[in-house]
Amino acid sequence: MHAVPNPAQAPGASWSVADVQARATAIGDCVERVIAGKRDVIDTAITCLLSDGHLLIEDVPGVGKTKLAQAIAAAIDGEVRRIQFTPDLLPSDLTGVSVFNQRTSTFEFSPGPLFGNVVIGDEINRASPKTQSALLEAMAERQVTVDGQTRTLPRPFMVVATQNPIEMEGTFALPEAQRDRFMAQVEMGYPAPEAEALMLDRHAALDPLDTVSPVATVDDVQAMIDTVLAAHVSGAIREYVVTLAAFTREHRQVRLGASPRAALQLLRAAMVSATLDGRAYVTPDDVRRLAPVVWSHRLLVDSSDYQSRHIAGEIIVEALASIPLRR
CATH class of the missing domain: 3.40.50.300 (P-loop containing nucleotide triphosphate hydrolases)
Structure with missing residues (x-):
């Protein structure tokens, strides 16, 4: 480097x-x-x-x-x-494996490619669901578990x-x-x-x-x-994000709305937006600007795969237009 x-x-x-x-x-x-x-x-x-x-x-x-x-x-x-990613890729190809060292008569961990910044x-969609699932722990918790031992990424x-x-x-x-x-x-x-x-x-x-x-x-x-994560978020902003998430869950065209994780990640993205705009506090505009980017791929709607993300984006725009910020 x-x-x-x-x-x-x-x-x-x-x-x-x-x-x-x-x-x-x-x-x-x-x-x-x-x-x-x-x-x-x-x-x-x-x-x-x-x-x-x-x-x-x-x-x-x-x-x-x-x-x-x-x-x-x-x-x-x-x-x-x-x-x-290929169809024959195994979960251990991502996380790493324990290899027996004949010289020391012990197993040594050989890290997989997930151990990077x-x-x-x-x-990614060419791998089997089993291999794709090996990413879940790494992405959510920044760790992998191999042979019963948890290793931090x-x-x-x-x-x-x-x-x-x-x-x-x-x-x-x-x-x-x-x-x-x-x-x-x-x-x-x-x-x-x-x-x-x-x-x-x-x-x-x-x-x-x-x-x-x-x-x-x-x-x-x-x-x-x-x-970034120290940026101030008012109670009104948090309530606004929760109300937007609830709107997506109750919409007639949505089978699976924004999850609590989606709400948290939208709030974190808004904190980045505020910081990069030179502010130590989040405004409604930060939330509104990023909601379509952060949520469109998460909503499961009643439509074909080709149209789903477009419709999900329209639903998020509808939510932003329908829900005022309570001050």
Whole structure:
């Protein structure tokens, strides 16, 4: 890994809102040199990182899904681990195994690829439900249990999973329990013509990741997370989030509404939004801005898979329009 030049904060030092805002902007600028023209997607990924969440990217091949995760890891000088999901992948291929050492006559644990700061799960829907379920404990509790022993994962820990929406043969739908563990789902989309031309000019002869130098350390990111989670949230804001969640659960088109975990993750995402806007307190606009991003993939609606996320987004917009904030 590259050394981080002149870190703004020493390990253990407290961070101000302005410190977090400036460093998050630097991380975003760094990633944008690799993924041009997608600042909104980059900002969503940084929101997931700073709220201790995970990101699901659904889009066609070749639009930069994996590069985005690799660029984030490079920007924070973190360890990136990549898992190519296939139908024959086993849970132990993710968590690691205990291997017998003949020299010492003891079993030694060999960590799997989940032991990284940014874990890329390529084509996650190609793995069997049994293997997908191996991620549940890691994503929710930042630990894995192997042979009855619990092992803590590195911090920060973020899963960036990708899936291809147009190639369905040989794939398995993600269980609702697993979708609920992703803080946000985004689509990369094709770049604008200007951004694509810039990419061809800059990156035709070299890998853009080779030009990335870290602008933060993993210790910096953990300190930033601690600062974000200290943002003030009023009782009215908490009640607003609970009421929005209840609206989705009671809607006539929804079979499974926003869970308590979804409400908590929306609140955490709003705390990141407030901090990155230079505030130490959350406003209703923070909640309203992020609700569609954080909740659209979680709602189970009565429609085809192709239309479900669009309808879920409309239901969330309906909830935001119908429920006033009680002051």
